[in-house]
Amino acid sequence: MNASTPDAAVEIQPTLRRAPAPDEIIERAGALAAEHPGLVRLGVIGQSRAGEPLRVLSVGEGERRVLVTAGAHSNEQVGGAAVLELAGLLAGRPELLSGTAWDFVLCLDPDASRLADAGPARETGLASVFEGFYRAAGEEQPEWAPSFGVRMPESDALLRLVRERRPYLQVSLHGVDVGGTFIQTTKAVPGLGAAFAASARRTGIPVESASYDAFFWDSDGPGVFVLPPADRRNRFEANIEDARTSTWYAPHAHGGRTLIVEVPEWTDERFADPTPLDDGPAALRATAAFLRSRTRTVTALLKEAEPHAAAGPFLRAITTPLAVSHPLADEWDPKGQRDRHGALNHMTRARQASLETIAHRLPIRISALLARALEGPGKERERLRSRAIGLVHHWCDEFASAFDLRAVPFADQVAHQGATVLAAARLTAPDGV
Numbered sequence: 001m002n003a004s005t006p007d008a009a010v011e012i013q014p015t016l017r018r019a020p021a022p023d024e025i026i027e028r029a030g031a032l033a034a035e036h037p038g039l040v041r042l043g044v045i046g047q048s049r050a051g052e053p054l055r056v057l058s059v060g061e062g063e064r065r066v067l068v069t070a071g072a073h074s075n076e077q078v079g080g081a082a083v084l085e086l087a088g089l090l091a092g093r094p095e096l097l098s099g100t101a102w103d104f105v106l107c108l109d110p111d112a113s114r115l116a117d118a119g120p121a122r123e124t125g126l127a128s129v130f131e132g133f134y135r136a137a138g139e140e141q142p143e144w145a146p147s148f149g150v151r152m153p154e155s156d157a158l159l160r161l162v163r164e165r166r167p168y169l170q171v172s173l174h175g176v177d178v179g180g181t182f183i184q185t186t187k188a189v190p191g192l193g194a195a196f197a198a199s200a201r202r203t204g205i206p207v208e209s210a211s212y213d214a215f216f217w218d219s220d221g222p223g224v225f226v227l228p229p230a231d232r233r234n235r236f237e238a239n240i241e242d243a244r245t246s247t248w249y250a251p252h253a254h255g256g257r258t259l260i261v262e263v264p265e266w267t268d269e270r271f272a273d274p275t276p277l278d279d280g281p282a283a284l285r286a287t288a289a290f291l292r293s294r295t296r297t298v299t300a301l302l303k304e305a306e307p308h309a310a311a312g313p314f315l316r317a318i319t320t321p322l323a324v325s326h327p328l329a330d331e332w333d334p335k336g337q338r339d340r341h342g343a344l345n346h347m348t349r350a351r352q353a354s355l356e357t358i359a360h361r362l363p364i365r366i367s368a369l370l371a372r373a374l375e376g377p378g379k380e381r382e383r384l385r386s387r388a389i390g391l392v393h394h395w396c397d398e399f400a401s402a403f404d405l406r407a408v409p410f411a412d413q414v415a416h417q418g419a420t421v422l423a424a425a426r427l428t429a430p431d432g433v
Helices: 022-035 078-092 126-130 153-165 192-203 247-254 280-308 313-332 349-373 379-402 410-428
Strands: 040-047 053-059 064-069 100-105 169-178 182-185 224-226 257-267
Touching: 022 040, 022 053, 022 078, 040 153, 053 078, 053 153, 064 078, 064 153, 078 100, 078 169, 078 410, 100 153, 126 169, 126 257, 126 349, 126 379, 153 247, 169 247, 169 349, 169 410, 182 192, 192 224, 192 410, 247 257, 257 410, 280 313, 280 349, 280 379, 313 349, 349 379
Parallel strands: 064 100, 064 169, 169 257, 182 224
Antiparallel strands: 040 053, 053 100, 182 257
């Protein structure tokens, strides 16, 4: 039986019911290597900006290699559990390796991950997802930094690993606070859509048919998006990063490809609904106005609070969501579109849900980051921090009421992500696995 056959025989049965902390990931990886000496090896591929080792857990030997990376975004913590579960499965059943070696980067950005508080119960309410929130500024994110023309040691380490080990498949594990599940791939993968859909059904996660992240990517079936040709944009104009100049494109140098697997913490069936809207322009106009209004509110608070906020990563991180908010609203507004984006001319319930999510998410993130920047003593700091936290909770309540949200159990997130990785590894293997 092949490791990636999308049937019940090799379904992942996660043992983790919550996101492991960075030190716990390292400890569990070390224990797995000690339990399977020779087969499983824990190594170091570089150092973070703060000098923390960037660790890779390797399972098996072979000329064919798969590279799986977790922790590219510090607020997306399901990947750390998924790599541990995948490595444990392959180590426990080495016959599933079939001559393929697997390399698991345990956490690509440990510095950022240590600034993000996972929270004790992210399934208790939407606000729990944003308490302790941290996501680095775009140019400080290892996968995207090359797209900004910025060199980071984490990016360099990953790119060096790709050059040295030449994986036929690189997988980056991501998560989303609210949405459906979807995958992005830099090359089409025949058959992946069926395996992906089967896993989503088993875990009860809606397949997102029109993700904001892939709004202009080609569709290869529900929830499967393929990077468009170079003469077409792959992002909204407000987002200056480009997948082709990110670390995602690195395997193309030796004929490989990259797959990004997204799973949600909270979801709604609307994200899978392809029903056309009766009045798309009106919905876009309202969503643009909503985002502008929220951005004005949080910008005013930021202006008042900035003299009291601590300079550092939290304040820097605000620049990314703040910089795109007004330009995005302008792109969505029918008055400003000038027919630039055909996708906006064919709005569905799923497309609208995706854009509404962004309109809610960006101001909440700004407020949450501002609250982190205002941590520390001082009455004025405490007053302003209380206002920022108040906005987070109030806006999360409104976010939740705008959707019919339900929490996705953490084990289901891990199981679905792992099953998708296994299927992709089989379907893209040069000679079959």
